[in-house]
Amino acid sequence: MDNPARIDRRAGLAGGAVIAVLFLVILVPGVRQLGVGVLSVLDASYVRSALRLTVPIAFAGMGGIFAEKSGVINIGLEGLLIVAAFSAIAVLWWLGGTTGALALAFLAAVLASTAIALLFAVVCIDFKADQIIAGLAVWLIALGFAPFGSIIIWETVNSPSVGTFDPLALPVLVEIPFLGPALFRSTPPVYLLLLAVPFSWYLLNRTTFGKHLQASGEDPKTLDTAGISVRKVRYAGVLISGVYCGLGGAGLALNAGQFIGGGETITAGRGWIGITTYLLANYNPVGAFGASVFFAGLDALQLQLQRVGGVEISSTLVGILPYVAVLVILGFVGKTRMPGAAGEHYESED
């Protein structure tokens, strides 16, 4: 029944990809030279760094899907990432080098992000705030609090280096040629992400909870009539986005080992790119993950090429690619369909 939509989607993605490639070919001088450079850096270590960069984008994107599918547009994903990244580093710094400190810091970050998401849920669901404005407020508060908190704790907007996750080689699996060292010598947040992608898809498409979630965003009245609390389902959707952003933000910070509070902070717009990924993928977690890998891969590529030298892609132009892609899809290809009741408050009759 959703066949026409699916065809449009495929055409859209293909069109987007073609435009993306043209974009690179036209704007980047010395494409042939670039090709040689690209081939020389495509190795296992490149894949690992691309996956590390994927963590915050994909978690934010998948989290956003759960919130929006439930009917609450969470535009504050970027803010939640900032909160998680800051909490992770602050807690790790406070605990010092004790054993298990990394795991505790990771956990604390997820809790902090989830707590803010809970607050956002209360504001949107019980106090009927405009979701867009409340989400924007979450982002702006986090964006202001990041340098504020950093200065309070470290007396400068950036934290000192406090330690990172070590790569964890999975026995046996790491022996697989190429795939092994590329995928199975990663840090714990990357493994969590690789597990979270199929889990999210399953949760959304194959469980009763997933069905309730989708109904809550499409047709809350029917769900309500069936005796399911729209309020609870929406709380669950928003809280999942909080947990996911917690995992993404903590993963980002603990892979880097430092919090940067100046400018756009360490998250550098990755929460917004997360939003672009699920819009491009029409709310499919697997597609959002794919788009995240693509954008993070480009980012990593540009970093690697800088290191190899000789080839310079404008990092600025690579940086705006996700946004251009989503604008092209929304404006000219269309058919990213928001859940019918997303953004609207639902008033239960009883």
Next chain:
Amino acid sequence: MDRERLTRSLDRLVDATVLERLAISLAALAVAVVVGGVIVFLSGAVATCRDPALVLGGTAMCYDPIEVYLTLADGAFGSATNLGLTLQETTLLLFTGLSVAVAFRAGLFNIGTQGQMVLGGLASALAVLWVAPVLPASGLGALVAIPVAVLVGAIVGGLYGALPGAMKAYADAHEVITTIMLNFVAMGVAFYLVRNHLGDPTTDAVQTPSVPEFVRLSPTISGTRFSVVALGFGLVTAVLVYLLYERTVLGYDLRTSGLAPEAAEYGGVNAERNIVTSMTLSGALGGVAGAMYVLMILYRWQTSMPPLGFDGIAVSILAANNPLGVIPAALLFGAMKGGAIQIDFALGVPPELVEVLRGLIILFVAMPEFFRMLGTRAGYGSEEGAVATDGGSEGGGRDG
């Protein structure tokens, strides 16, 4: 529904809620100040300082929130220089606040003022650098160059606002998403252009050369960059926008086209075109803000412009999207920005506190239901009405 009846119902909704909106804005402001004070007080326990404001059970509390707010006020209004700093911020916020308010009036949420301002400002600086050499370096030259700069800023900002407007009207792309994305694109493109093609080749900084002396708006208060001419222009613009929306047929059509496109079409209005017009107007005001920033503050375009576009959202929301309300709201946020340096300088409180306050104010204004509940609990009658953020006249129409 005929136009007469629609007008009456819109008017009634607005009139019925003006007082409530004012109350909500003031209450939100008060709660944000209290919450901000608690944050400052608690963060004082973590911060390190030489003479704490208070010692609680062995924990040194570095900051006294009341002192922080008094210092903030002193930093904003305490001297002629401080006042000048406040007013120069106020002037810029007038334009970005109006930009957001104009879109909101038509039920459109323009988060893209920042990007419109960045590109408008860049175009404005380039236009000045281009025309200035052929003009006499005198007041006469300024009379030509300054209007050109403002006009070019408005045109480029307007076109950049028209883009998401057209995407909304003709492709049904949500303007919130498109304007956010266009902000990033604007910043990226401007950065790329200035760094690689248009920038000042004598420096590594990503910036254009300075505009010549005679084009700069001369400071009214010495020691600051505040120009009373720019403020006057901003105030006149606010009044004109108010008159446009409240007293003209075009303003009425713009409002209804965004809020109730079907009703507008039924009344013989081209709703799509009006949505594009609203966003163009909004973008043009953002572009003028960029031009003002170049002519009054920095005298050149430079990357990483301050987030005046996002401040504009706060200004507009606090003003309940009323163009005249934007004036006091811009002054309030201007004062916060102007006084921020002082709390850092005098008390060692990170000036980013005012950004936290900005977010809190937006958050609390966005949840009128919270204050209605408080009011009901305190014994006042609960009243169903419009929320403070729906564009000024949509009211409960969507749910009802």
